[in-house]
Amino acid sequence: SAPVSAPARTVSAAPSARASMGEEQALQGSTDLLPPNAKPGECYARVFVPPRYETVEKQVLRSDSFDTLAIKPAEFDKSSSEVVVEEASFRLEIVPAEYEWVEEKIEVSPEYTELRKVPAKYETETEKIIDKPAHTVWKKGTGIVEKVDNHTGETMCLVEVPATYKTVTKKVLKTPARIERVTVPAAHKTVRRKVLKTPPTTRKVEIPAKTTTLTKTVLVKPASESRETTPAEFQTVKQTKLVTEGAMDWRAVLCKTNATRGKIQRIQQALKDEGYNPGGVDGSFGNQTSVAIKQFQKDQGIAQGGITLETLQKLGVGA
Secondary structure, three states, rough: OOOOOOOOOEEEOOOOOOHHHHHHHHHHHHHHHHOOOOOOHHHHHHEEEEEEEEEOOOOOOOOEEEEEEEEEEOEEEEEEEEEEEEEEEEEEEEEOOOOEEEEEEEEEOEEEEEEEEEEEEEEEEEEEEEEEEOEEEEOOOOOHHOOOOOOOOOOOEEEOOOOOOEEEEEEEEEOOOOEEEEOOOOEEEEEEEEEEOOOOOEEEEEEEEEEEEEEEEEEEEOOOOEEEEEEOEEEEEEEEEEOOEEEEEEEEOOOOOOHHHHHHHHHHHHHHHOOOOOOHHHOOOOOOHHHHHHHHHHHHHOOOOOOOOHHHHHHHOOO
16 A cells, blocks of 8 residues: 655664665664654654744834823803883773674565465266177077078077176366465564674773893903823734744654554544545545645644644544
8 A cells, every 4th residue: 555654754663674784774874864762663754843833912002192282261151131121101902892693583575365266176087888788699500409401501599798898087076166365474584683792992001111131241260271191002912923933853653564454544534524535435545635634734733744643633543
């Protein structure tokens, strides 16, 4: 499988038996290029440790002190006095007459008599009279028994026809026309008229004196000035201060020597749970898993390179 550390050179604390003697002597002779305090069975890689910053608070001047000159205006008071501008007097007023409306019934025309023609009265009477009197007529017979003429075979019957009546209407005089004397009563109507209730009079109206209030302004306290000093203002600001520069450093990492397929699967699953895409959770450390590891280290602000122990702690995966 592919190596699980960064492209930086990975050195095992227990060198492989296949390493040449020259390489072992070169590594042992260059102690500056080897990780310090290495433990057997662990792998180390040079990784980039990002710079570390801290936030410090600092007092800065916000505004300088200054003097304010305040002018207090003069104080005035007002005194008022009432004076007469027009003397009291009187005037005469006419109280108009008062009228009222009264109703009165007056005769329009007197009582009189007149002759009136009463027309005749008629009533309608009905009477039943004979229209046709009773009589007999000859009609042809219908039975052979009634045959009287053996030569012709004709049968004749004498039939009695009863009288018929009709109803006639006639107009009969009930009372004849006449002349009668009629008394026509007097005609009246109600009229309204305006009548004097009280005659006009005069009255004396008193006119009170007219006064006005005169107000004058007097000085109570002259204007004055005062000086007030406003102290300087400071504010606290936060600044980011560099504590350590970013540098390359040896860190214990996972490699083929100390990594198992199951551990790589747990790392891939932890990355997936944190929202990163490591590819498949198959225990194979491929390019997609490497990209996800680097992005996770960058977001967490930890050393970037191989799978360091710090990375495993952040992912919650035991070393």
